[in-house]
Amino acid sequence: MALPSDATAKLWSVYKAPTNVLIETEDERTFIIFISEAKGNFFLFNGWSDVFTHLGLKTGYLVMTPLDSTRFKLTYFVNGVSPTCFWISMVPTASHFTVIPDCILPKSHDYTFTDLISTIHLGNKKFHIRVETFNGKVCFTNGIDVIVTQYQLEVGSYFLFTKWFGHSFHLRIFGKNGLEMNFDDVHVDDADIPPIDYVQDVALTAVAEQANGHIIRFVRMAADYFRLPDDVSRKAKLDFGLKSITIRLLHLNPHKEFPNGTRREKRGKGYRYALKRWSRFMNIAGIKVGDTVYFCFDETKQVLSVERVVPPVSRS
Known part of the structure; x- marks a missing residue:
């Protein structure tokens, strides 16, 4: 098995690589594996097949964590899962x-x-x-x-x-x-980091979501789908049948307004609701995946408004 060149450059140089390393598996077996070098690249060679035989592996993922320059801890994954959680x-x-x-x-x-x-x-x-x-x-x-x-x-x-x-x-x-x-x-x-639907021990109306009379405000991280909060679904009376609601884009100048349909999704013994044509919504509103979007729903007027869009934090 070839070892990543970036990793071997940090552990050893071309002239200082060991002739063998110790591989420790999760069941506390240790194997001596000999190193082969070709054109500046390093490979696990003699003894490596013994590891596969011991673990009964044919395909899967392997993660090697250095314990020092010549000892590695091996975690293996079959169908994406290892035996140790x-x-x-x-x-x-x-x-x-x-x-x-x-x-x-x-x-x-x-x-x-x-x-x-x-x-x-x-x-x-x-x-x-x-x-x-x-x-x-x-x-x-x-x-x-x-x-x-x-x-x-x-x-x-x-x-x-x-x-x-x-x-x-x-x-x-x-x-x-x-x-x-x-x-x-x-x-x-x-x-x-925008809040998500709720945190433990907080009601399902979410962090930064609050009802004020007939108004609910909430915040979402934009993805390629949009599911309405349960409180908005109830106040939009979607439980009684699918219907359109009015969308207002208050963060644009000039503001834009248009009707938008809703769809129903099976959820356990009940249903939840989402907006149709969300990609069109994002294009019109200038929203990108990862943006933080501040929404407001007016129960009386049945209007869902976008009040503010904040792009994600970048590297410092």
């Missing part, structure tokens, strides 16, 4: 959710009916990510896009999740070159 997932594009493997999920929660908020630790940063059922799969949804946007992750990178306790997880990120990414030089302003 790790799982690996490709960084999602704007049109994908991050699926959580069934074997990782606590069995005490009914994911088919209620959503919840998970805490994900990435280095010294903490993110709140919504967990919900989508197309029969339990996924990270709102909030994963915050991580992708804030850290400017590319398609082809990988998330490596470690189960912690309850619905909390540790996250490591690997680039397309296979190396773990270090975000010490990235500034993330927590105040600019």
